[in-house]
Amino acid sequence: MTASARKIIHVDCDAFYASVEMRDHPEWRDIALAIGGRPETRGVIATCNYLARQYGIHSAMASATALRLCPQLLIVRPDMARYRAASQQIHAIYQAFTERIEPLSLDEAYLDVSGVTLCQGSATRMATAIRTRIREEVGITASAGIAPNKFLAKVASDWNKPDGQFVVRPQDVAAFVAALPVARFFGVGKVTAARLKALGIHHGADLAAADPLLLTQEFGRFGERLHQLAHGIDKREVEPERDRKSVSVEETYARDLPDLAACRAELPELLAQLKSRISRAGEPPLRALVVKVKFADFSQTTVEHAASTLMLDAFGRLLETGYARGQGRAVRLLGLGVRLGNSDARQLEFEWEED
Amino acid sequence: MLILQAERDALLKPLLAVTGIVERRHTLPILSNVLIEKKAGVVSFLATDLEIQITTASPDSLPGEDFRLTTSAKKLQDILRAIPDSTVTLDSQDGGRLVLKAGKSRFNLQTLPADDFPFVAPNGAAESTFSLPQRDLKRLLSQVQFAMAVQDIRYYLNGLLLQTEGDQVRLVSTDGHRLAFAAASHDGDLPKTEVILPRKTILELYKLLQDSDELIQIELLNNQVRFSFGSTVIISKVVDGKFPDYNRVIPLDNDRLFLIERLTFLHALQRAAILANEKFRGVRLVLKNGAMSILCTNSEQEEAEEELEIAYDGGDLEIGFNINYLLDVLTNLPADTLQLAFGDAGRSALFTIPGNSNFKYIVMPMRI
Numbered sequence: 159m160t161a162s163a164r165k166i167i168h169v170d171c172d173a174f175y176a177s178v179e180m181r182d183h184p185e186w187r188d189i190a191l192a193i194g195g196r197p198e199t200r201g202v203i204a205t206c207n208y209l210a211r212q213y214g215i216h217s218a219m220a221s222a223t224a225l226r227l228c229p230q231l232l233i234v235r236p237d238m239a240r241y242r243a244a245s246q247q248i249h250a251i252y253q254a255f256t257e258r259i260e261p262l263s264l265d266e267a268y269l270d271v272s273g274v275t276l277c278q279g280s281a282t283r284m285a286t287a288i289r290t291r292i293r294e295e296v297g298i299t300a301s302a303g304i305a306p307n308k309f310l311a312k313v314a315s316d317w318n319k320p321d322g323q324f325v326v327r328p329q330d331v332a333a334f335v336a337a338l339p340v341a342r343f344f345g346v347g348k349v350t351a352a353r354l355k356a357l358g359i360h361h362g363a364d365l366a367a368a369d370p371l372l373l374t375q376e377f378g379r380f381g382e383r384l385h386q387l388a389h390g391i392d393k394r395e396v397e398p399e400r401d402r403k404s405v406s407v408e409e410t411y412a413r414d415l416p417d418l419a420a421c422r423a424e425l426p427e428l429l430a431q432l433k434s435r436i437s438r439a440g441e442p443p444l445r446a447l448v449v450k451v452k453f454a455d456f457s458q459t460t461v462e463h464a465a466s467t468l469m470l471d472a473f474g475r476l477l478e479t480g481y482a483r484g485q486g487r488a489v490r491l492l493g494l495g496v497r498l499g500n501s502d503a504r505q506l507e508f509e510w511e512e513d
Numbered sequence: 514m515l516i517l518q519a520e521r522d523a524l525l526k527p528l529l530a531v532t533g534i535v536e537r538r539h540t541l542p543i544l545s546n547v548l549i550e551k552k553a554g555v556v557s558f559l560a561t562d563l564e565i566q567i568t569t570a571s572p573d574s575l576p577g578e579d580f581r582l583t584t585s586a587k588k589l590q591d592i593l594r595a596i597p598d599s600t601v602t603l604d605s606q607d608g609g610r611l612v613l614k615a616g617k618s619r620f621n622l623q624t625l626p627a628d629d630f631p632f633v634a635p636n637g638a639a640e641s642t643f644s645l646p647q648r649d650l651k652r653l654l655s656q657v658q659f660a661m662a663v664q665d666i667r668y669y670l671n672g673l674l675l676q677t678e679g680d681q682v683r684l685v686s687t688d689g690h691r692l693a694f695a696a697a698s699h700d701g702d703l704p705k706t707e708v709i710l711p712r713k714t715i716l717e718l719y720k721l722l723q724d725s726d727e728l729i730q731i732e733l734l735n736n737q738v739r740f741s742f743g744s745t746v747i748i749s750k751v752v753d754g755k756f757p758d759y760n761r762v763i764p765l766d767n768d769r770l771f772l773i774e775r776l777t778f779l780h781a782l783q784r785a786a787i788l789a790n791e792k793f794r795g796v797r798l799v800l801k802n803g804a805m806s807i808l809c810t811n812s813e814q815e816e817a818e819e820e821l822e823i824a825y826d827g828g829d830l831e832i833g834f835n836i837n838y839l840l841d842v843l844t845n846l847p848a849d850t851l852q853l854a855f856g857d858a859g860r861s862a863l864f865t866i867p868g869n870s871n872f873k874y875i876v877m878p879m880r881i
Contacts, residue, residue, distance in 0.1 A: 447666065463666040467689070472666040503793035505835055506859065506877040507689050510757045 163328040165281040166396060167269045168303040168311035169288060172320035174265035175236055176207040177298035178244050190231045197222035199412045204236055208320060244296050251291045255284055260396045268308055270396035282325050307392035309344050331390040336363035343387055345380060362388045406495025407431040414454050414488035418481050421489050425473055428494045433468060443499040449476035450493035453484045467507050516580045517603040523571050524601060525593040530745055531560040531567040533717050535586045547586035548630045552579050560586055565714050566633040570744040581627035584611050592620050633748050637735035641677050643701035644728040647742055651722040653684050656695040656872055658719060659841045661712050662688035669754030673715050676707040685759045691838045691876040692759055706733055709752035721745060762875055764861050767854035769827035775851050779843040781819040782836060785809040788817040789836050795881040796836035802826045832858045833881035842874045
């Protein structure tokens with residue numbers, strides 16, 4: 159490709175699961191609706207419609223909390239089969255525009271439309287066309303961001319959400335990033351945002367002006383990356399066959415697990431689930447084992463260790479470490495996962511592990 | 514008050530024997546120190562990291578009164594190394610200061626009370642005791658220690674299995690990819706007992722063993738092992754855990770066999786390794802009747818190929834390995850000729866010494 163700027167579109171469906179439900183149940187269109195688990199089983203909200211959001215409800219919130227905020231909220235169980243079908247329809251629409259599609263989830267994808275000649279080569283008009291077809295053919299709305307890189311495309315798709323789009327043209331990148339609050343930067347959560355603020359860094363312009371050495375000292379490699387993003391630089395390619403980097407399973411328990419022994423007792427079940435996920439992923443080589451523990455107060459921790467095989471006793475020891483960090487707090491959620499290694503070469507192991 | 518006067522080497526040598534285990538930075542400051550004790554003319558040095566404890570005594574009997582003190586192991590070692598080999602004096606001064614003088618040099622060091630020094634307490638009577646020449650143990654260790662795991666999550670692999678049965682002592686180490694087994698006879702007649710010794714203990718012991726006929730006594734205590742040799746005593750905790758059953762991974766039906774000269778094979782691998790992939794370290798062995806090719810390719814697509822003539826008629830086989838696992842065993846074996854036994858490309862290979870059942874090395878292949 160030439161050195162001219164790339165054209166990346168980030169498409170993000172609006173309240174995807176809820177939109178599919180409202181499409182299929184018109185009677186739910188004008189009420190507060192959430193998709194998620196039941197409050198009595200410690201369920202969590204996966205998505206909610208925009209009406210529900212007005213009550214302060216958001217994804218990953220406990221269903222019980224959501225009901226306290228909005229007692230008339232209708233919570234329905236997710237129906238993944240219908241969501242997947244809608245996702246496939248949307249994917250087919252993307253394919254009419256480009257082969258370079260990187261799906262991030264069922265309802266979100268990056269498209270690289272650099273060099274595509276449709277719509278006279280205008281990425282903005284392609285994004286409009288994609289959104290129109292999604293509305294007409296799938297019956298839900300989507301928002302889009304158009305920018306020279308993935309980072310800005312993703313920020314832009316949120317700009318006029320729902321059912322809108324926003325373009326960051328190459329010549330506008332510098333001004334756009336300069337005015338961007340740090341919390342909008344990829345990878346910056348509450349904690350990092352607070353640390354940045356403590357350093358007097360509030361907007362992209364502050365980040366761009368910050369000493370890269372200081373950022374690296376404070377945030378390691380992530381600091382270096384932030385500095386690059388603040389200069390509008392994000393070289394990540396749209397990767398059509400997104401390599402899986404990890405596989406994991408987790409379970410939120412109907413009753414908090416009171417102690418380590420109770421947590422340990424859940425490991426075999428989780429390990430069995432994990433094994434089946436890994437085999438569905440084609441038995442990729444493993445690089446590390448990970449245990450995630452979420453405590454009753456919603457604080458969470460993960461512990462990992464390099465390993466190339468699944469081992470119950472190894473997960474047990476990671477759990478011990480993770481559990482200890484809760485200083486006796488009860489456990490709400492346990493997760494087991496693996497980080498995947500490179501498949502170029504694979505050292506075989508002796509087979510004496512427990513099964 | 515002058516408490517000690519000795520030649521530098523009479524202090525430095527025993528000090529160096531114990532300081533290998535001292536952790537530079539420890540939450541307990543006194544663990545950075547060495548305990549120096551003089552009793553009935555014998556000066557002894559003791560260091561510990563709470564897992565291992567090493568004591569050794571100065572060879573000569575020295576005049577003067579008894580004393581006990583602790584001071585920084587690292588600083589004392591650095592000072593003794595840096596000064597010329599001459600007479601050294603130690604003065605104990607008020608305020609817990611220790612003054613070391615040699616020639617025109619003078620060092621004023623901090624001390625911590627010897628009574629605060631944590632000992633690894635001997636734990637119960639010995640369950641098994643046996644002795645063998647230091648040289649024999651050193652040789653055994655050299656044949657297996659390289660296969661110990663390093664910081665594996667299976668903590669019991671970060672060490673060495675020591676097993677006794679009758680007059681046999683067996684050492685086994687594995688990192689899950691390869692396993693080394695070495696056995697020797699000793700003077701005892703023991704019940705079957707096994708312990709896992711921590712990696713650090715093994716590396717330290719190996720360093721301190723002499724290539725001599727002098728005996729080392731090994732006592733297996735409850736949760737501890739004590740090694741006594743020369744004027745040195747090492748007490749080590751053992752690793753609590755279940756070592757995998759090594760018999761289960763020894764292949765019995767590998768029927769593609771041949772003998773090979775160790776150095777010929779080693780040198781060919783060393784040459785090929787120059788172009789082995791930096792990350793995966795893969796090597797492909799291609800067997801054909803009468804010949805073995807050794808092939809390495811790196812990420813820049815550079816290639817090395819070696820061909821060895823071998824007395825082999827087991828048919829074609831192509832099998833990959835981590836080349837380091839092959840270099841390790843070939844470097845550390847004291848035999849001129851080895852027997853290699855392969856099954857198929859997905860199964861382990863067995864390395865043995867012809868006519869000697871006291872050594873086995875099993876290595877799993879790598880799919881390249």
